[in-house]
Amino acid sequence: MKRLKMDREQLTTQQQQNPAEFTEEQYKSSVALLENIQRLEREKHELEFQASRLRGSVPRFPVATAPPQTAALLKFCLRIRTEQNQLKDIKFDFIPGKDSADALSNDLIAAGLLEMKNIVVVAANITKLVENPSQKKLIFPLGNMPPSQLEEKKLIGYAQLNLIE
Structure with missing residues (x-):
């Protein structure tokens, strides 16, 4: 040259x-x-x-790396009672690594599907299912009723979060 x-x-x-x-x-x-x-x-x-x-x-030094994980779409169904005592099924998607449980709970509040007093407990249980998807279903108390009125089987004072296949 x-x-x-x-x-x-x-x-x-x-x-x-x-x-x-x-x-x-x-x-x-x-x-x-x-x-x-x-x-x-x-x-x-x-x-x-x-x-x-x-x-x-190409890495300059050999590095043990995990294979890239594809962010699998998780589909949830939140069954919760409204203030009018009607059971409501709220279905939503969650993409691990992109979505967060807190942001999703805030979106549910903004859409009028969830009450502000339940935001923390719903977000915590979304996180539990995301971290352990083999669990498939969680029933948890909402903490908005006196203990004498709670009925877990009828979801009175409770909510149910399902991971849909």
Whole structure:
């Protein structure tokens, strides 16, 4: 590559100093040589670019890495009683690594599907199921009723969170 660079510099100098001494054949030859030099320089830059990309994608030291985990979509169903004492099923999706239990609970409140007083307990139980999806179902107290009125089987004062397959 250095030789080609020197040839180009010499050729340019000769053309500038003695333009009349160049025959048409020499001129065509010099143009072809310059085009060849430019092509080789483009190829060199392309190879350098590819090499830099390869260096960036290959670790320099052997590192034990876990295989990339795909964020599996988790589907939930929250069964909860409304203030009118009606059971309501609220279905929603959760993407681990992207969604958070707190943000999801806030979204349920913003949509009018969950009461503010239940936000912490619902978020905590979403987190439990996300961390242990083999559990599939949780029934938990909401803490908004006196203990004498609680009925777990009828979900009075309780909520049920299911992980749907």
